Amino acid sequence: MSSGHRPYWDEPRETMAPAERALRIFARLKAQLDYVYHRTPFYKALYDRHGVHPDDIRNLEDFTAKIPVVTKSMLREAQERQPPFGDYLGIERDQVMRVQGTSGTTGAPTLFAIGREDWAHIAEAQAMQSWAAGLRPHDIVQIAFPLGLFVGGWGHLAAAERIGASVLPLGTGGSERQIEIMRRVGSSVLCATPSYALHLLDVATEMGVDAAAGPLRLGFFGGEPGAGIASVKRRIEDGWGLKAIDFGNVAELHPCSNMECEERTGMHVYQDVDYTEIVRLDQANEAVPMGERGAVVYTHLWRKSQPMMRYFPGDETRMIDEPCPCGRTYPRLPDGIIGRLDDLLIVRGAKFYPSTVEAALRDTPGIGTEFRIVLERVGALDEARIEAEHAPTLGGDGDGDGDGDGDGGERLAGLARTAEARLRAAVGIRLPVSLVAPGKLEVMEFKARRVIDRRPALGGEGAEP
Numbered sequence: 097m098s099s100g101h102r103p104y105w106d107e108p109r110e111t112m113a114p115a116e117r118a119l120r121i122f123a124r125l126k127a128q129l130d131y132v133y134h135r136t137p138f139y140k141a142l143y144d145r146h147g148v149h150p151d152d153i154r155n156l157e158d159f160t161a162k163i164p165v166v167t168k169s170m171l172r173e174a175q176e177r178q179p180p181f182g183d184y185l186g187i188e189r190d191q192v193m194r195v196q197g198t199s200g201t202t203g204a205p206t207l208f209a210i211g212r213e214d215w216a217h218i219a220e221a222q223a224m225q226s227w228a229a230g231l232r233p234h235d236i237v238q239i240a241f242p243l244g245l246f247v248g249g250w251g252h253l254a255a256a257e258r259i260g261a262s263v264l265p266l267g268t269g270g271s272e273r274q275i276e277i278m279r280r281v282g283s284s285v286l287c288a289t290p291s292y293a294l295h296l297l298d299v300a301t302e303m304g305v306d307a308a309a310g311p312l313r314l315g316f317f318g319g320e321p322g323a324g325i326a327s328v329k330r331r332i333e334d335g336w337g338l339k340a341i342d343f344g345n346v347a348e349l350h351p352c353s354n355m356e357c358e359e360r361t362g363m364h365v366y367q368d369v370d371y372t373e374i375v376r377l378d379q380a381n382e383a384v385p386m387g388e389r390g391a392v393v394y395t396h397l398w399r400k401s402q403p404m405m406r407y408f409p410g411d412e413t414r415m416i417d418e419p420c421p422c423g424r425t426y427p428r429l430p431d432g433i434i435g436r437l438d439d440l441l442i443v444r445g446a447k448f449y450p451s452t453v454e455a456a457l458r459d460t461p462g463i464g465t466e467f468r469i470v471l472e473r474v475g476a477l478d479e480a481r482i483e484a485e486h487a488p489t490l491g492g493d494g495d496g497d498g499d500g501d502g503d504g505g506e507r508l509a510g511l512a513r514t515a516e517a518r519l520r521a522a523v524g525i526r527l528p529v530s531l532v533a534p535g536k537l538e539v540m541e542f543k544a545r546r547v548i549d550r551r552p553a554l555g556g557e558g559a560e561p
C-alpha cells in the first residue's frame with residue numbers, strides 16, 4: 097500500500113510550469129485542428145463556412161478569436177443528418193468500443209461513440225483526477241449513478257479499476273439496499289448526484305442508521321451543481337462523515353470534465369486533457385480576464401472518435417490560476433459550475449439559477465431535503481414560489497424535544513420567514529416559501545428536477561438538468 101502515500105498520479109505532468117504546459121497544449125491543439133478538418137465533414141464545413149483554416153491558428157489567442165464554437169443543437173442536427181453518430185465521427189464505425197448518450201429527458205438522446213484508445217485516455221485522465229481527490233487502491237467504490245447510457249458512472253468505474261480500487265456497481269435505485277450493502281461491504285467511497293446523496297441520508301436516518309459513523313470516507317458528487325455549493329457540501333459531509341469532491345460532467349467531453357482535489361478549493365481544470373477557456377456569455381470568440389465570470393468552452397486534446405473543438409455547453413463559471421495548496425499547477429473553478437444558462441430564471445427583473453435557491457435553503461437549519469421552484473404566470477408577470485420540505489424534527493407531529501412548546505404551526509411559520517429572508521438576500525426579491533412535511537415531494541434517484549414550470553405556452557417544460 098506504499099503507493100497510497102504518493103500525492104500525485106503523474107507528478108511531472110500535474111506540477112508542470114504553466115508556460116511549459118501551454119506550449120504542449122498548443123501543439124496538441126494544432127494536431128487536433130488538422131485531424132478534425134481533414135477527417136470529418138462536420139468540422140471542414142464549419143470552418144470553411146467561417147472562413148478559417150487550421151493553418152491560420154498560430155497561438156492560443158488565435159484559437160479563441162477565430163475558431164467557432166460547437167453547440168449541443170449542432171451535434172443533434174449532425175446526428176439527424178448522418179445517423180447514428182453524426183458526420184463528426186473521426187474513426188471507422190467498427191472501431192467504436194462504447195456507445196453512450198445524453199439522458200435524453202427532452203427528446204432523443206445524443207449518442208457518443210468512443211473508440212478503444214479514447215476510452216484508455218478517459219480512464220487515465222480520471223484516474224489522475226480521482227487520485228488527486230484521494231481515491232486509493234484500498235478503497236471500495238460504491239457507484240450509485242445509473243450504469244446505462246449516462247457516461248458519468250462508467251468513468252468512475254474505469255478510474256477506480258485503473259487505480260486498483262474495488263468497484264461496487266450498484267447503479268441507482270433501491271435506496272435501502274444501497275445502505276445495507278454499503279454497510280455489509282464497507283464501501284469507503286460513494287459516487288452519486290448530490291441530490292441522491294442527500295436522499296440516501298434521509299433513508300439512512302429513517303432506517304435508524306448513523307450514517308456519519310459508517311464506512312464512507314470520500315464521495316464523488318456531480319451531474320448537478322450541488323457539490324460546488326458550500327451549504328450543500330456541508331450537509332453531505334456532516335451527514336455522511338466524509339470528504340465531498342465536486343466533479344463536473346459534460347458528457348460530450350468526458351465522464352468527468354473537471355474535479356476537485358483533496359483540498360477542495362474548487363474544481364481543477366486539467367488543461368492538458370481538455371483545453372478550457374472562459375469567454376463572454378454573448379461572444380464566444382472573446383476571452384474574459386482570469387477571475388471573471390463567463391461561459392466555459394472545452395476542447396478535446398486527445399479524442400479521435402468524436403472530437404469536440406470549442407464545445408459550448410452553456411455553463412457559467414469563473415477560473416482562477418492562483419496556486420492550490422496541493423501543488424498542482426492546473427487552474428481552478430473556485431465556484432464550481434455556477435449554473436447552466438438554459439436554467440437561468442428571470443423573475444421580476446431578478447436573474448438567478450436554481451442552484452442559488454438551493455444554496456440559500458441548505459443554509460437554513462430546519463429546512464428538509466427536497467424542494468421545488470414553482471414558476472407561474474400571474475397576469476402578464478412571471479412569478480416564482482418555493483415549496484420545501486421541513487426537517488422531520490419540526491412540525492405538527494411533535495418536535496420530540498419534550499419542552500412542551502407544542503406549537504408546530506408557529507415554529508413552521510418562523511422557519512418559512514427565515515427561509516424567505518435568506519432567499520431574498522441571495523436572489524434579491526421575495527420568493528414566498530410554503531413548507532410541506534418530509535417525504536411529500538417526489539425524489540429523483542438521478543438528477544433532481546426541481547423547477548416546475550406552470551407558465552402557459554412559451555414557458556414549456558422545465559429545462560433539462
Ligand SMILES: [Zn+2]
Binds near residue numbers: 359361421423
Ligand atoms: Zn489542488
